[in-house]
Amino acid sequence: xxxxxxxxxxxxGPAGIAAAVTAARAGQHVGLVDDNPAPGGQIWRxxxxxxxxxxxxxxxxxxxxxxxxxxxxxxxxxEPGLVVAExxxxxxxxxxxxxxxxxxxxxELHCGALILATGARERFLPFPGWTLQNVMxxxxxxxxxxxxxxxxxxxxxxxxxxxxxxxxxxxxxxxKANVAVICEQAPWSQLARFxxxxxxxxxxxxxxVQYRMTLRRTRYLTGTWPIAALGRDRIEAVTLRQGGxxxxxDCDYLACGFHLVPNTELAELLGCRIENGFVVTDEVLxxxxxxxxxxxxxxxxxxxxxxxxxGRIAALAASGSADIARSLARQRRRKLGFVRALxxxxxxxxxxxxxxxxxxxVCRCEDVRHAALREHTGWREAxxxxxxxxxxxxxxxxxxxxxxxxxxxxxxxxxxxxxxxxASLVSPREPATGAEILAAANASPENSKETP
Amino acid sequence: xxETTRSIALTVNGVTVAxxxxxxxxxxxxxxxxxxxxxxxxxxxxxxxGMGICFECRVTIDxxxxxRSCQILCTPGIHVITNELAEDSGGSRIP
Numbered sequence: 404x405x406x407x408x409x410x411x412x413x414x415x416g417p418a419g420i421a422a423a424v425t426a427a428r429a430g431q432h433v434g435l436v437d438d439n440p441a442p443g444g445q446i447w448r449x450x451x452x453x454x455x456x457x458x459x460x461x462x463x464x465x466x467x468x469x470x471x472x473x474x475x476x477x478x479x480x481x482e483p484g485l486v487v488a489e490x491x492x493x494x495x496x497x498x499x500x501x502x503x504x505x506x507x508x509x510x511e512l513h514c515g516a517l518i519l520a521t522g523a524r525e526r527f528l529p530f531p532g533w534t535l536q537n538v539m540x541x542x543x544x545x546x547x548x549x550x551x552x553x554x555x556x557x558x559x560x561x562x563x564x565x566x567x568x569x570x571x572x573x574x575x576x577x578x579k580a581n582v583a584v585i586c587e588q589a590p591w592s593q594l595a596r597f598x599x600x601x602x603x604x605x606x607x608x609x610x611x612v613q614y615r616m617t618l619r620r621t622r623y624l625t626g627t628w629p630i631a632a633l634g635r636d637r638i639e640a641v642t643l644r645q646g647g648x649x650x651x652x653d654c655d656y657l658a659c660g661f662h663l664v665p666n667t668e669l670a671e672l673l674g675c676r677i678e679n680g681f682v683v684t685d686e687v688l689x690x691x692x693x694x695x696x697x698x699x700x701x702x703x704x705x706x707x708x709x710x711x712x713x714g715r716i717a718a719l720a721a722s723g724s725a726d727i728a729r730s731l732a733r734q735r736r737r738k739l740g741f742v743r744a745l746x747x748x749x750x751x752x753x754x755x756x757x758x759x760x761x762x763x764x765v766c767r768c769e770d771v772r773h774a775a776l777r778e779h780t781g782w783r784e785a786x787x788x789x790x791x792x793x794x795x796x797x798x799x800x801x802x803x804x805x806x807x808x809x810x811x812x813x814x815x816x817x818x819x820x821x822x823x824x825x826a827s828l829v830s831p832r833e834p835a836t837g838a839e840i841l842a843a844a845n846a847s848p849e850n851s852k853e854t855p
Numbered sequence: 856x857x858e859t860t861r862s863i864a865l866t867v868n869g870v871t872v873a874x875x876x877x878x879x880x881x882x883x884x885x886x887x888x889x890x891x892x893x894x895x896x897x898x899x900x901x902x903x904x905g906m907g908i909c910f911e912c913r914v915t916i917d918x919x920x921x922x923r924s925c926q927i928l929c930t931p932g933i934h935v936i937t938n939e940l941a942e943d944s945g946g947s948r949i950p
Contacts, residue, residue, distance in 0.1 A: 438907055440928050445906055449877070474926075476907075491907075492916065492927040524908050536890055536901035546905030550925065551878030552885055636890070636899045767903070768910065770896040795910040795921070800903070822910075822921065 404507035408434040408470070410721050411486060411514035413477055413669060416444020417707050418699025419520030420460045421714030422721075426518075427467040429722035434512055435469050436488050438476040444522055445542055446707055448549045456707070475510060478819040478827070480673055484694075486512045489827045509827040516694045516721040519670050519682070520714060523700035525567075525660035526803045528751075529765045529773065530758040532632030532641075537656045541571045544658035548578055555579035557655040560641050562586035562629050565662035565749045566611070566706075572621060573614040575658070582618065583652050586627040586643055588661070588752050594625060597748030604741060606708070630758060632657055662749040664803045665701040671816040686736075687720035687728040688713055696721050703742040712738065756808055765808070766801040768794020773808075782811040795822050865933045880924035880935055881905070881912045891924060893938045 408431075412423045415437035423435040435442070441449045442464060447457040464471075475488040490508040525540040532538065539547065541563055548554055558581045561572045572582045587594065601608045627645040632638045640651045667677055676683040676691035682701045684690055690697050696717035699710035712735050719728035759765060761774040771791040779785040782792065782805060791805070792798030792813070797820075802813035819828060861873035865880075867887035874883045881902045884891050890899035891912045902912040907926040915936040916922045924935070 439926055492922050524904060524906065527903070534894070534898055534900065536899060539902060540904050543903055543905035546925065547879070547882055547885070547902060550905070551875055551882040551929075637901075764894075764896075764898075767894065767900070770894050770898070795913070796908060799908050 404509065405511045405513065406434060406470070407513040408432050409514070410434075410516045410518060410718070411436065411512050412518045412520055412718075413437075413486070414444065414520035414522055414699070415439070415442035415471070415473065416520060416522045416699065416710065417447060417457075417460070418522070418710035418714040418717075419444070419518070420464050421711045422518045422520055422696075422698050422718040423469045423714075424460065424463045424467050425715045425718035426722050427469045429719065429724060431718075431722050433467075433469045434472060434514065435464075436472040436475050436477060436486075436512065438474065438491055440474055442471070442473060445546065448546060456711070460711070472510065472512075476821055476823075477669060478821050478823045480669070481818075484514055484517075486514065486517065487827070488512060489821075489823050508824070516696065517673075518714075518717045518721060519673075519675075519690075519695065519697045519701060520699045520710075520717075521666040521669055521701055523663040523665045523704060524799065525563075526662055526664045526807075527659075527800055528661050528755055528758055528804055528807065529763050529801075530630055530632070531760050531763050532634065532638065533659070534764050534767055535632050535634050536637040538632050538638050539656065539658055541567050541658040541660040543660065544656055545571045545574055548575065553578075554656070556581065558583050558653060559656045559658060560584055560586065560629070560643075560652055560654045562588075562627075562641075562643075562657065562659040563661045564588045564751065565660070566607075566745070567660060567663070569611065569614040569618070569623075571658055573617040576617050576621065580656075582621045583654055584622045584624060584643070585618070586629065587623065587625045588628045588755060589748060589750070590626040590752075593750065594748055597744050600741065600744040607706070607741075626752075628752075628755065628758075629657060629659060661751060661755075663700065663704050665704065667701050668797075668799075668816050668820050670695075670697060670701060671814075672818060672820060686732040687725060688717040688732075689720060694721075703739070704745060705738065705742040706745075709735070709738045709741070751807060759808070765804060766791040766794065766798075768792075768796050768801075771801075776805065777809065779809075782813045783815070785811070797821070863929050863931050865929050865931065865935060867935045868937055869934075874929050876929075878929045880914065880916065880922070880927045880929055880933075883929050884912075884914060884924060884935060884937055889937050891937050899938070 410426045410431045411434045412419045427433045474491045477488045479487040488510045629641045630644045631642040633640045640653045670682045682697040688696045698713035698717040716728045716731045759773040763773045769790040771789045775789050785791045805811045872887045900911045903909040907923045912924045914924045
């Protein structure tokens, strides 16, 4: 299946939705490709009460001319202006616009400009027992609950670092979970500096206050982290440590995530410049490659409001309205202080490097243990000798962990970005003709239809 | 938003489970009390990231292996198989 768009947006979280809607309003023919069953990304995941902004943008998206490929995963970009995606979970998942042919599971998406809004994932750190069932990410458990997992009456420990912990704990408490304790690894002094910054962000401050009200009976401990999950197959208790003190807490779930890492794999595959783990852009969010823009968390972890603004800036710039984009970019600059403050607040305590024991699994796909990894000097060498990072997640979980544990530089992204079916990988790709390239560049809703 | 009624029936390893509409296959597997897969060294695993990144939740749905159950919604009558030995080859689909 072949489609042509003026602008293709990858990722339908806040940044991607804002980008797609803004570009469509600017008269562009826009495609929006996303791997989840519904738009909203992780933060606006359906299955729970959504904030007003989420509902507003959802209404705008529904009213727009944006062509939605929901439940599709981008796995390659074989040439400039061409992105290849595979349908997730075919043939049960049909979440796409009816306009998209139901009988295809692989799509060639041609585009004039590309906006990357690929979001972020949680950082996981290995500790003894972290591979037990019911030890999940903080956002991970939240997503499972929004996906229908009941937690009423279940005892949950929320741990790790970052503002996500409070948001998740508050949501779990509203779902009648018994949140035993929230453990933030950062010391109080580190958080206090961040809190002072929050006064410049009244909306965020108010949200924090609301979370705290929901959780008024829950203990919030700083400088505290889990050092072991205990249980046979499932977690039954967690050992926590605060300074020299350590104690066990019984629990049904441990929701543990150490802030977020950006999903930059697609940007890397496209050859966009990355610095310190984030995509480098100019003020209107164009990457080092002309025609490729980036919005949201891959530029720096800054939350929903900044992502929405960046989506709009990238879309305006990609639609040829650089002047308006630049005026919004001034607004963005004022918000970047929050990104830096958040990064400092979530800085990991170096003692977390001592979490894994010798036999603790670090790479969950290939069950590579800490002792096997620490004798290596770098990511590539470890991969070749131990298969670390060579399983289906392709190092997305163990990569960020080893960056922190061993100071390794994790890199070398290659297609396919995700394990893909052989049928998709070998699907014959005819070289685009001159007429097709022209059609892709000039595509409009009338003339872009599926080619047989 | 998931409804309170459990209106969708599916099977997990042959046992019928009823879930509310909007429930992911991963949540249905947990509701059935099953691990999603067995790791290469034999550990029973369940979902970790909930967002299609970690691949811990991959199961076989209607005979198609390696499906990330956290990103797929339950539909009536699907058959979900977990812990398949075939899954042990882990990265077999990576060229």
